[in-house]
Amino acid sequence: MKRYENNPIITFKDVKPSNKNFQVIGAFNPGAAEYNGEIILAVRTAERVRESNDDCIKVPVLDENSQSIKIVELNTNDKKYDFSDSRVVKEVGSDSDFKYLTSMSHIRLARSRDGINFKVDEKPFIFPGNKYEGFGIEDPRISKIDDIYYITYSAVSKYGIVVSLAATSDFKSYRRLGNIFSTENKDAVLFPEKINGKYFALNRPVSKSSGKPVIWISESKNLIDWGNHKVLACTRERYWDSSKIGAGIPPIKTERGWLELYHGVDENEHYYMGALLLDINDPSKVISRSEKPILEPKENYETEGFFKNVVFPCGAVKKNDEIYIYYGISDNSVALAMTKTEDILRNL
Numbered sequence: 342m343k344r345y346e347n348n349p350i351i352t353f354k355d356v357k358p359s360n361k362n363f364q365v366i367g368a369f370n371p372g373a374a375e376y377n378g379e380i381i382l383a384v385r386t387a388e389r390v391r392e393s394n395d396d397c398i399k400v401p402v403l404d405e406n407s408q409s410i411k412i413v414e415l416n417t418n419d420k421k422y423d424f425s426d427s428r429v430v431k432e433v434g435s436d437s438d439f440k441y442l443t444s445m446s447h448i449r450l451a452r453s454r455d456g457i458n459f460k461v462d463e464k465p466f467i468f469p470g471n472k473y474e475g476f477g478i479e480d481p482r483i484s485k486i487d488d489i490y491y492i493t494y495s496a497v498s499k500y501g502i503v504v505s506l507a508a509t510s511d512f513k514s515y516r517r518l519g520n521i522f523s524t525e526n527k528d529a530v531l532f533p534e535k536i537n538g539k540y541f542a543l544n545r546p547v548s549k550s551s552g553k554p555v556i557w558i559s560e561s562k563n564l565i566d567w568g569n570h571k572v573l574a575c576t577r578e579r580y581w582d583s584s585k586i587g588a589g590i591p592p593i594k595t596e597r598g599w600l601e602l603y604h605g606v607d608e609n610e611h612y613y614m615g616a617l618l619l620d621i622n623d624p625s626k627v628i629s630r631s632e633k634p635i636l637e638p639k640e641n642y643e644t645e646g647f648f649k650n651v652v653f654p655c656g657a658v659k660k661n662d663e664i665y666i667y668y669g670i671s672d673n674s675v676a677l678a679m680t681k682t683e684d685i686l687r688n689l
């Protein structure tokens with residue numbers, strides 16, 4: 342895999358805040374699609390309240406009754422809370438992973454002719470808009486099925502994290518199609534076509550009782566109702582993907598099977614990219630899997646940032662005889678890596 346030499350290609354500086362009280366702190370984890378001769382990225386844009394400071398953290402929350410953003414003020418000396426993870430506020434003594442997020446994310450589109458130079462839209466595309474999105478919407482993936490672009494994303498709220506689905510045919514307007522996977526679930530990608538008459542999705546439920554967060558595969562007749570859930574791939578002890586894994590880009594059809602680029606996390610919370618090859622007729626069968634990561638946090642822009650040592654692929658497009666892979670770096674920015682599908686397949 343070859344990194345684009347002028348990475349990152351999009352940073353928070355390229356994105357205008359969605360309102361005057363907000364400040365953009367990250368533009369990352371983008372879904373990707375080709376539309377009308379352009380490459381479109383659906384960028385997770387994270388914003389925080391402008392006047393937050395070391396003594397007082399102000400967290401934005403969408404109020405479910407008024408549908409407006411409320412600011413919750415938290416004193417950083419308050420012993421009730423733990424502020425040690427920059428991404429979240431935890432309640433001391435609680436079993437939950439977090440009480441609030443320190444930033445609120447929405448989906449912003451960026452458009453390009455060459456796949457390298459992007460112009461970011463002035464306004465959000467999908468902004469938190471219902472009670473499941475109270476803390477924000479994150480990590481979109483785009484799959485084109487027939488002529489519709491389906492966007493799966495994580496909706497985060499006090500009810501937990503669910504996977505929601507939206508659809509667009511012009512990247513101007515969209516329809517929300519509801520929550521397709523209940524809490525907790527993340528990292529859902531749709532296969533771009535039906536297989537034996539059914540739609541398939543990879544997703545990542547989290548079990549509180551036992552086991553680690555791993556990739557599951559589910560099927561559906563209509564993209565809304567999902568069932569026949571099966572474990573697809575697990576974490577591997579002592580590997581780079583030992584603590585959790587999740588799907589990255591929507592699977593790419595190749596001669597040898599469905600190619601899935603996924604993320605794996607090790608014991609040190611470093612995020613890597615690896616590949617899975619799935620049976621073309623029965624994608625619940627794994628044919629092959631990367632022994633070593635195919636991309637790891639190495640460059641400065643990958644090892645530094647809001648949450649360090651993260652490469653997080655969410656989208657890819659075909660460009661000439663290469664694929665352009667768009668990945669989030671350290672919850673900060675968007676980077677680009679190029680490769681040939683055959684090169685990844687040779688490695689599998």
Ligand code: MAN
Nearest residue numbers: 428429442479495497502672
């Ligand atoms: C984790 C991280 C954050 C994200 C939350 C909620 O803490 O991935 O970036 O905001 O989960 O999804």
